[in-house]
Amino acid sequence: MKIAFHLFLHFSLLVLVSSYGGNGYDPLENALKIQRSRRTKLNHASKEDITVQETHFPFYVGPQHGLKNFDKISALPGQPAGTDFDQYSGYVTVHPNHGRALFYYLAESPVNSSTNPLVLWLNGGPGCSSFGNGAMMELGPFRVNADGTTLSRNKHAWNNVANVLFLESPAGVGFSYSNTSITNDVQTAKDSYTFLINWLERFPEYKTRDFYMAGESYAGHYVPQLAQLILENNKITNQTVINLKGIALGNAYVDDETANTGMYDYFWTHAIISDEIHKGIIKHCNFSEGATITDACSDYQYQAYVAQSNIFFYDIYTPLCSPFSNSTPSISGFDPCTDNYIQAYLNTPAVQQSLHARPVLWESCNDFINSYWKDMPFTVLPVIQDLMASGISVWIYSGDTDGRVPVTTSRYDINKLQTSVEIPWYPWMHQGEVGGYVVGYQNLTFVTIRGAGHFVPSYQPARALAFFTSFLEGKLPNKQ
Numbered sequence: 001m002k003i004a005f006h007l008f009l010h011f012s013l014l015v016l017v018s019s020y021g022g023n024g025y026d027p028l029e030n031a032l033k034i035q036r037s038r039r040t041k042l043n044h045a046s047k048e049d050i051t052v053q054e055t056h057f058p059f060y061v062g063p064q065h066g067l068k069n070f071d072k073i074s075a076l077p078g079q080p081a082g083t084d085f086d087q088y089s090g091y092v093t094v095h096p097n098h099g100r101a102l103f104y105y106l107a108e109s110p111v112n113s114s115t116n117p118l119v120l121w122l123n124g125g126p127g128c129s130s131f132g133n134g135a136m137m138e139l140g141p142f143r144v145n146a147d148g149t150t151l152s153r154n155k156h157a158w159n160n161v162a163n164v165l166f167l168e169s170p171a172g173v174g175f176s177y178s179n180t181s182i183t184n185d186v187q188t189a190k191d192s193y194t195f196l197i198n199w200l201e202r203f204p205e206y207k208t209r210d211f212y213m214a215g216e217s218y219a220g221h222y223v224p225q226l227a228q229l230i231l232e233n234n235k236i237t238n239q240t241v242i243n244l245k246g247i248a249l250g251n252a253y254v255d256d257e258t259a260n261t262g263m264y265d266y267f268w269t270h271a272i273i274s275d276e277i278h279k280g281i282i283k284h285c286n287f288s289e290g291a292t293i294t295d296a297c298s299d300y301q302y303q304a305y306v307a308q309s310n311i312f313f314y315d316i317y318t319p320l321c322s323p324f325s326n327s328t329p330s331i332s333g334f335d336p337c338t339d340n341y342i343q344a345y346l347n348t349p350a351v352q353q354s355l356h357a358r359p360v361l362w363e364s365c366n367d368f369i370n371s372y373w374k375d376m377p378f379t380v381l382p383v384i385q386d387l388m389a390s391g392i393s394v395w396i397y398s399g400d401t402d403g404r405v406p407v408t409t410s411r412y413d414i415n416k417l418q419t420s421v422e423i424p425w426y427p428w429m430h431q432g433e434v435g436g437y438v439v440g441y442q443n444l445t446f447v448t449i450r451g452a453g454h455f456v457p458s459y460q461p462a463r464a465l466a467f468f469t470s471f472l473e474g475k476l477p478n479k480q
Contacts, residue, residue: 026313027125027370028218028253028404035376036256036293059194062093064202070356071202077350078150079142085110085159087141089131090356092202094171094194095178102195103168103175103357105131106203107141107159117210117245117472119162120196122169122226124218124253126183127369129174132362135166136342139457139464146335148344156461161469162212167195169222172369175357184374189225193233197240207240212472213247217405217454220252221376224383231390246393248471251405251454255379255413260287262409264304270316272403273307289378312336313403315453334459339364381416388419388443395445395471399452399459400436407448419444428467428477435463438476447477 071090075083086108091101109116121139123130136144139158142151158164170188171178200207215223227247234241253259264285268278280300285293312318321337335341345351346362388394396414398407423440428447436448447470449456449463457464470477 025365026404027128027365027367030367031126031218031370031373031376032253032256032259034371035373059190059197060093060095061198061201062096064198068202073354073356076142076151076354077348078145078345080151080153083141083153085113085141088203091176092195092198094191094198099177099179100171100191101177102171102191103131103177104195104199105135105140105166105355106163107135107157107166108163109159109161113163114205117162117212118165118206119158119212119214119472120165120167121158122167122192122213122215122219122222124216124220124222125173125365125370126170126188126218126221126373127173127367128217128365129168129363130166130215131168131174132342132346132364133339133455135164136346137338137458138455139164139461139468140166144338144341144345146337146341148341149348151345154461156457156465158457158465158468160465161472163206163209165199167192169195170369173366174362175352175355175360177358177360183369183372185221185225185377186375188222189229192222192226193229196230196242200240200242208243210245211243212245214250214468214471215248216250216252216456218253220249220254220405221380223247223249223252224254224380224387227387227392228383231387231392244392246395246471246474247387248395248397248468249384250397250456251399251402251410252396252413253405254384255381255416257287257289257379258409258412258416259405260285262406262412263403266403266406266408267304267308269408270403272311272313272316273304277303277307308403311403314455315399315401315459316403317401318453318459338458379416381413385417388417393445393471393474394443395447397447397449397456397467399449399454399456401451401459402454404454410446414441414444414446417441417444423476426479429480430463430466430477435466435477440476445471445476 071088073087073089088106089104091103093101121130121134123134141154141157141159143154145152168174168176169192170183213223213227227244230242230244264278264281267273277300284300285297312320319336352359396410398410400407419441421439422442425437425439427434428436428438434450436450439446447467449460449467452460467477
């Protein structure tokens with residue numbers, strides 16, 4: 001049963017369209033199943049992979065003169081009239097010998113762009129697009145309309161309060177490219193760091209600006225590992241110092257044990273799986289590092305998979321994308337077919353040309369990268385603990401209708417971090433309603449966003465912007 005379940009799930013995920021927001025497609029689970037199977041076969045833990053090796057590696061710095069002007073976007077096809085901020089996009093070479101270049105999109109602030117901080121946004125997967133998913137579906141300045149050709153303004157875009165830099169990482173994701181197939185945490189952190197050093201040469205006005213990073217899902221690996229690398233390399237005095245102030249991790253996969261226990265507990269408490277299935281998982285499954293997944297455990301996991309049936313568990317209350325979607329509106333008002341519109345828009349030649357992108361079949365996620373990821377630490381909680389001790393701001397936020405990396409998982413993660421409560425749990429308010437709940441810990445802030453799924457800014461854009469603004473200001477969301 002165990003082998004049959006793994007093969008069934010792996011095959012079913014690969015044959016579906018690689019649409020991050022699409023029903024039935026779960027790139028994180030696909031990658032995790034492969035990694036868990038690999039760990040079982042090798043019977044070894046991967047603690048040695050937690051930190052980025054060779055911190056002070058020789059990194060490539062290429063000529064950047066004149067490239068900023070070349071990267072400026074005159075206008076995106078179909079963008080609404082009155083667009084009042086500057087946009088840039090293009091490629092930054094991170095390894096010329098391997099032909100590796102990462103694609104970025106920068107949306108500057110409509111006001112105070114010269115003083116607002118710089119925020120790097122990373123989507124997860126691993127292997128999913130930060131531009132297509134992050135910028136066009138979540139927190140960017142535009143949303144793609146149902147016609148797949150025009151854009152509308154996202155009034156709750158995060159560039160209202162920051163200059164937001166979306167990075168397609170690792171190479172091979174979205175518009176980024178490489179002539180090699182390196183897919184692992186270590187190389188991703190190194191390439192992202194090399195990107196930043198070169199990008200700051202291209203945009204030198206940001207060198208001394210306050211810098212933050214945010215991301216969701218598997219970016220729970222990307223962001224802490226890159227932050228760790230930045231802080232270590234900042235100690236070298238003969239190179240650019242990146243003014244890192246804080247990180248925010250949304251519905252983040254950071255620990256494999258809590259990812260499992262939290263998900264199944266969430267399924268049970270939200271009436272997705274039965275008492276019997278939940279009891280079977282508790283009795284027969286040991287998700288701790290190095291433990292063997294028994295046939296009985298796999299059988300109950302399969303029963304849980306079947307019990308989910310036809311729901312989109314990235315947001316358990318969102319309707320599926322179908323011809324009947326309009327008759328069943330989402331609680332949050334999010335269009336579940338949005339990813340289809342993005343796919344059409346970003347594969348339009350005129351759009352790719354305006355973005356200075358190479359002509360390519362753009363996809364929301366890269367299945368090859370996802371399925372052949374080389375290293376995946378069992379946990380990055382020790383990295384997060386180091387970052388908490390470093391003095392930078394560390395926030396964990398969670399949309400509370402996500403079943404993929406649910407709020408229960410984030411709470412179990414925090415329990416493992418063993419930090420003490422300084423400001424007890426309270427409801428934070430936005431526009432006269434509860435926006436979510438918050439706890440202030442020592443060196444850590446935990447925030448929930450009420451009514452939001454895995455892609456928090458997609459489902460609750462106003463609440464997401466309110467939380468994000470608080471994060472940048474370094475203060476907890478309002479009680480009143």
